[in-house]
Amino acid sequence: MRTYIADIEKFEDGMEVTVQGWIQEMRKIKNLMFIIVRDNTGIIQITVKKGSIPNYDELYEITRESVISVNGLLNKKSISRSGTEILASNIEILSIADTPLPLGVIDRVSADFDTRLNNRFLDLRKPEHLIIFKFESQLLFGIREYMNRENFIEVHTPKIVGAATEGGADLFGVEYFEKKAYLNQSPQLYKEMLISSGFDKVFEVGPAFRAEKENTVRHLNEFTSIDMEAAFIDDKKAMEYLERAISYAVNRTIDIMGTDLDRLEYHIDRLEPPFPRITYEESLKYLNNQGLKLSFGDDFSPEANKILAQKFKGFYFITGWPTDMRPFYTHPDTNPRLTKSFDLQLADIEVTSGAQRIHNYRMLEENFMKKGLNKNDFEFYEKAFKYGMPPHAGWGLGLERLVMNLLGLNNVRESTLFPRDRTRLSP
RNA sequence: GCCCCGAUAGUGUAGCGGCCUAUCAUACAGGCCUGUCGAGCCUGUGACACGGGUUCAAAUCCCGUUCGGGGCGCCA
Numbered sequence: 001m002r003t004y005i006a007d008i009e010k011f012e013d014g015m016e017v018t019v020q021g022w023i024q025e026m027r028k029i030k031n032l033m034f035i036i037v038r039d040n041t042g043i044i045q046i047t048v049k050k051g052s053i054p055n056y057d058e059l060y061e062i063t064r065e066s067v068i069s070v071n072g073l074l075n076k077k078s079i080s081r082s083g084t085e086i087l088a089s090n091i092e093i094l095s096i097a098d099t100p101l102p103l104g105v106i107d108r109v110s111a112d113f114d115t116r117l118n119n120r121f122l123d124l125r126k127p128e129h130l131i132i133f134k135f136e137s138q139l140l141f142g143i144r145e146y147m148n149r150e151n152f153i154e155v156h157t158p159k160i161v162g163a164a165t166e167g168g169a170d171l172f173g174v175e176y177f178e179k180k181a182y183l184n185q186s187p188q189l190y191k192e193m194l195i196s197s198g199f200d201k202v203f204e205v206g207p208a209f210r211a212e213k214e215n216t217v218r219h220l221n222e223f224t225s226i227d228m229e230a231a232f233i234d235d236k237k238a239m240e241y242l243e244r245a246i247s248y249a250v251n252r253t254i255d256i257m258g259t260d261l262d263r264l265e266y267h268i269d270r271l272e273p274p275f276p277r278i279t280y281e282e283s284l285k286y287l288n289n290q291g292l293k294l295s296f297g298d299d300f301s302p303e304a305n306k307i308l309a310q311k312f313k314g315f316y317f318i319t320g321w322p323t324d325m326r327p328f329y330t331h332p333d334t335n336p337r338l339t340k341s342f343d344l345q346l347a348d349i350e351v352t353s354g355a356q357r358i359h360n361y362r363m364l365e366e367n368f369m370k371k372g373l374n375k376n377d378f379e380f381y382e383k384a385f386k387y388g389m390p391p392h393a394g395w396g397l398g399l400e401r402l403v404m405n406l407l408g409l410n411n412v413r414e415s416t417l418f419p420r421d422r423t424r425l426s427p
Numbered sequence: 428g429c430c431c432c433g434a435u436a437g438u439g440u441a442g443c444g445g446c447c448u449a450u451c452a453u454a455c456a457g458g459c460c461u462g463u464c465g466a467g468c469c470u471g472u473g474a475c476a477c478g479g480g481u482u483c484a485a486a487u488c489c490c491g492u493u494c495g496g497g498g499c500g501c502c503a
Contacts, residue, residue, distance in 0.1 A: 025464090032461045049461075064454090081464050100437040100455045108465065109439040109453045114495060186503090212501065213428065223503065299501080343503095350503065398503030412503095423495080 002069075006041035008084060013076040017086060019044060020069045020094075022125065024106055028060060034080075035059075035088075037070060040130065045078065045085040046070050053091050065097035065105060065125070113411065120418060120427055128264045131257075132415055135266070136403045138256055140205065142249025143226060150241065152201040152228065157190035159183060159207060163377040170211040172221075183209035186396055188329065189381045191229035192357060195392045196384035203228040205399070215422050217411040218349055218401060222420040229394030235331070235340040235356040238393035239317055240274070242344060242352060246315070246397075247271035250406065266407045275315040275344070283308060283318055296337075297322050302348065309348035318343045328367040331356040331393075340393075346405040354395025361385040 003017045011017060021039035028034075031050040036043050050056050062068075071090040078085035103111050103119040105126055116123040124130055144154070160176060161184045171182040187204050194202045208225040228241065250271045254261075261268060278286075284294050287304050294304065308316075319342040323332055330339045341355035358364050364385055368375040375382065403415040413419040418427055 027463050027466060029460055029463070029466085032463080034463055034466095036464085045464080047462075079462065079464090102437060104438060104454060106465095107438070107453055111438060112496085115438070208503075210502075214501070215496090216498075216501090219502070225503065302499080353503065396503065401503055 004041040005037070005039050005044045008044060008074065011074055013074060015074050016071070017074050018069065018071045019046075019086065021067070022105075023062065023064055023066050023068060023097075026062070026064065033060060034085075035068075035070075037068065038125070038127075042127075045080045045082065046072070046088050046091070047075075047078070047080075047085045048088045048091065053088055055091065055093070059091055059093065062093060063097045063099050065101060065122075066093065067095035067097075068093055113413070117413065117419065117424065118427070124417070129414075131260060131264050131266070132403065132407060132409070133417065134257065135253060135261065135407065136399065136415065138253040139249050139403065139406075140226075140399065142252040143245050144205075145252070146245045146248045147201075147203045147228065150201065152203045152230070153199050155191075155194060155199070155202045155204050156206065157184075157187040157194075157204060159209070163380075172209050172211045185210055186225060187227050188327075188396070189378075191227055191394060192329070192389075192392065193381060193384040195229055195231045196387070196389045198231075200232075201228070201230040208396075213422055217413075218404075220400065220412055220416060220419055220421055223401075223412075223416070224399040226397040226399055227394065228397075229357075229392055231390040231392045233356075233393050234391070235319070235342060235354065235393050238354050238356070238395055239277075239319075239342055239344075242354065242395055242397070243271075243273040243275045243315070243317075246402070247273045261407075268406055269314075271315070275317055276312055277317040277319055277342075278308075278312075279320040280318055280322065280338070281320065286311070297324055299325065305345065305348040305350075308345065312345070313347075315344060315346050318345060326355065328371040328373060329355075329357045329364070331358050332363075342395075344395075344397075346402065349401055349405050351401045351405065352395050352397040354393065356391070356393040359385065359389045359391045361389070 001018060002020050003011070005019055005021065008017060019037055019039065021037045023035055024038040024043055025036040026033060033048050035046040035048065037046055048056065048059065053059065069092040070086060070088050072086040072088040075085050075087050076083065101122060103115060103122045105122060147154070160174065160181050162179070162181055171185055174181050174183060186208050187206065191202055191204065204227045206225060207222055209222050211221065212219065230238065230241070250268070254268060254270055283300070284296065287294055287307060290307050292304055292307070300308070320333065320338045321341045323337055323339050326339045326341050330341050332338070333340050339355060343350050344352035358367065361382070364382065365375060368378065400412050400415045404412045407415070409415055413421065
């Protein structure tokens with residue numbers, strides 16, 4: 001039976017174990033060799049003496065990153081660095097790696113990010129990269145757990161849609177038999193329709209596509225969006241759900257894998273809601289006091305966001321964005337120039353955008369006009385507002401951006417397995 | 428879309444008109460070695476993105492192409 005390398009510490013000296021994994025490293029001294037085997041949980045030294053296994057000579061010639069299955073006795077009094085080794089009695093070669101590797105897994109030379117992405121399967125063998133996705137998995141599990149406890153229904157809405165909706169963002173066109181279709185930029189309209197359906201609280205985790213020709217370290221053309229929408233709540237309540245979901249998920253993940261994260265130099269702090277809040281207009285005033293020249297209606301440049309990040313550290317909300325800066329479905333505040341909207345920032349990056357939504361049919365129609373949208377494109381959506389739509393609010397959270405910033409990564413592609421950006425379509 | 432920058436062995440780099448038959452590291456191949464742990468030592472293989480031009484001479488200068496990086500705009 002296979003044992004994961006991390007579990008070996010629980011075993012007693014002299015026990016028989018089987019580990020399976022990749023040959024990370026070999027040190028060969030003619031009649032003796034040391035093989036460092038790696039699996040998804042760790043590494044261990046395998047000690048092989050000539051004569052101790054039948055296929056010694058064959059194994060002596062094997063290449064790094066080949067896959068083997070090792071059976072042997074545990075020696076916990078080894079002089080190896082970890083103090084533990086397996087004295088192999090049988091080693092089965094399962095797969096032989098070609099040489100040279102297009103990218104060294106443990107080589108003492110760096111590789112360009114482009115080279116790493118071109119050979120992502122090898123790049124992800126590095127524990128410091130693998131753990132980003134273990135982290136993401138745990139984080140998402142925590143968010144799901146929180147949402148479930150709050151009685152949200154997880155849903156799946158179409159990613160192929162018929163109309164280029166929402167205005168603003170460019171969409172990717174696709175051929176859909178004899179019709180023109182698009183890859184959806186967000187589940188926004190569908191979430192809202194489900195609110196009309198009486199689902200009450202919905203959330204979705206899925207891909208979102210944006211055909212924007214960006215070339216930055218924080219944009220992708222395909223990313224994972226965690227979207228939520230709930231009936232009979234306002235923007236304030238939506239913010240509460242958000243900060244609680246994130247705090248719960250982060251704290252839970254630290255409990256589960258905090259020591260692993262620390263060991264690989266990812267340092268992350270526990271969170272305590274509520275997160276600080278600042279209004280758009282207050283931010284504007286603050287930024288102008290810091291020497292910027294921003295007027296009402298201006299978006300915050302990366303420079304502005306960095307200044308705000310210094311003030312707040314960690315997470316903070318910017319609330320009350322101007323109407324002109326928000327999509328047509330955003331609910332206005334009592335001051336019609338402002339909306340009941342918010343962004344959640346982590347360091348200098350926006351990770352969530354949310355708001356209370358318009359639920360009044362007439363108001364929605366007016367907004368199509370104001371934003372220069374063709375209401376015919378939205379008929380399927382608008383209909384859901386005509387026959388009983390409760391007030392509602394929600395948000396969309398960018399998973400890769402969240403992970404990127406929590407772990408202090410410098411590029412959103414680092415927290416994306418196979419990123420799709422302006423030029424990259426493979427692997 | 429705009430603006431900068433870059434491309435040299437598998438990987439990462441040095442070189443920036445003649446000293447380049449191109450540096451170093453790492454990887455790879457071969458050899459020596461019974462306890463290594465960034466093992467060590469010896470030997471070897473391996474590269475100037477592509478196409479034009481300038482020049483007596485181009486990895487080096489100029490133009491174009493392709494590919495890539497970063498910033499801005501915009502956004503999650």
